[in-house]
Amino acid sequence: DARVTQTPRHKVTEMGQEVTMRCQPILGHNTVFWYRQTMMQGLELLAYFRNRAPLDDSGMPKDRFSAEMPDATLATLKIQPSEPRDSAVYFCASGYRGLDTDTQYFGPGTRLTVL
């Protein structure tokens, strides 16, 4: 049963610290999405990649957030420096462009708390 995995599942950190969240997409998927979920804003798309290249990161605060795909099996989302308003659940999702084109498969999320 192929799944998207995310680590860590929970992270508590202090304001100003660097936070790195990792995602392993489903093997063979060529598109990866990063979302942020909060009570106030709901589900927001931060960035997405296809074939490891960034396609759209317009939803991401550029001054402190960065997203990369070092290889096809790993996507990272980094916040530096973190702020209390970054507290949220961050989801990674993957999909395959070309077959079942629009369906996204979500990971369990990383719950981030910035004190």
Add this chain to the structure above:
Amino acid sequence: GNSVTQMEGPVTLSEEAFLTINCTYTATGYPSLFWYVQYPGEGLQLLLKATKADDKGSNKGFEATYRKETTSFHLEKGSVQVSDSAVYFCALSEGAQKLVFGQGTRLTINP
């Protein structure tokens, strides 16, 4: 731009009641439509989808029909269970695999 509007929650029902969660959309072109479900502490899971007008998506007793004339994709289930308690998200595809999500509707089923 494209958008999805869901009925506001929370929705509370008794077990075996009939469920409808309304979803309407605004889009250019002919998007695919989706319902995702999020159980407590988990990520979103695809519940069902429909790719063209008049298609009916169905899964686990849930159904939704793509209505182009009313730009709607309402989620229905004939008899809900306590285990259906979750947050339900309606979404449309915006091309290039991007999805636009509604704000979510929290459903609670009481025994």
